[in-house]
Amino acid sequence: MARAATTSDVFNAIAEPQRREILMLLRAGERPVTELARELGMTQPGASKHLRVLREVGLVRDRKAGKQRLYGLDARGLRAVHEWTGGFERFWNESFDRLDAYVQDLKQARQEE
Amino acid sequence: MARAATTSDVFNAIAEPQRREILMLLRAGERPVTELARELGMTQPGASKHLRVLREVGLVRDRKAGKQRLYGLDARGLRAVHEWTGGFERFWNESFDRLDAYVQDLKQARQEE
């Protein structure tokens, strides 16, 4: 087996930095492909491909506007990611204590050598 | 170029479902590799490889305990993902309105055909 498809779920789709940038840009409103490409410094085919991935996982939607195709944000899919990571909130707050304990263990292990 | 390394950042590391499962399991406490492998129904080498990725992005830390090696959660890296997705919160709440507007646009476009 190989790596899962980028279109398999939102987690995979947003693993790509440029796709995350696209999403951030779209917070300011709908945009045609060429403008996105220009703003992100990528080629038009490049932008189209990333947009396709985002569309397939439902993070953006597109709308024809004459010659152009406007892409807009549909952030609902990001909620799942937010909630999943939120399930670890108490752990990243605890982390310092845990790191402390870890350091203690290290010291102890070193003494036992 | 190819797809970015899974170890390039936390977003890539957690794109893998099994790695997310590992992290969830570790919320209950440290565990040796073999036990993780058993609980997740994967082979020991498989678990080791996923743990390596998680370790390289800093989501887990390991500690030698005699013959075993205990892996523990370090969730701090997930905070960045939580915050990034949090930046879209108002958009997924708005989504229904926006969808509505979208539907209106569609209707209008259809009339103009």
Added chain:
DNA sequence: TTGACGCATGCCGATATGGGCATATGATTG
């Protein structure tokens, strides 16, 4: 020392990637 155990690593194969480039497709305009 010799086993046995726990884990990490290396190699293989199949696959999907992301970027570049050319080109097909669609819609608008003259």
Added chain:
DNA sequence: CAATCATATGCCCATATCGGCATGCGTCAA
């Protein structure tokens, strides 16, 4: 219809993946 603009797609390449399997390496026990 022809020319043009906006996008999407297809193809190629180099690369990194994940899984399976064998094996190396460190640690503990007899």
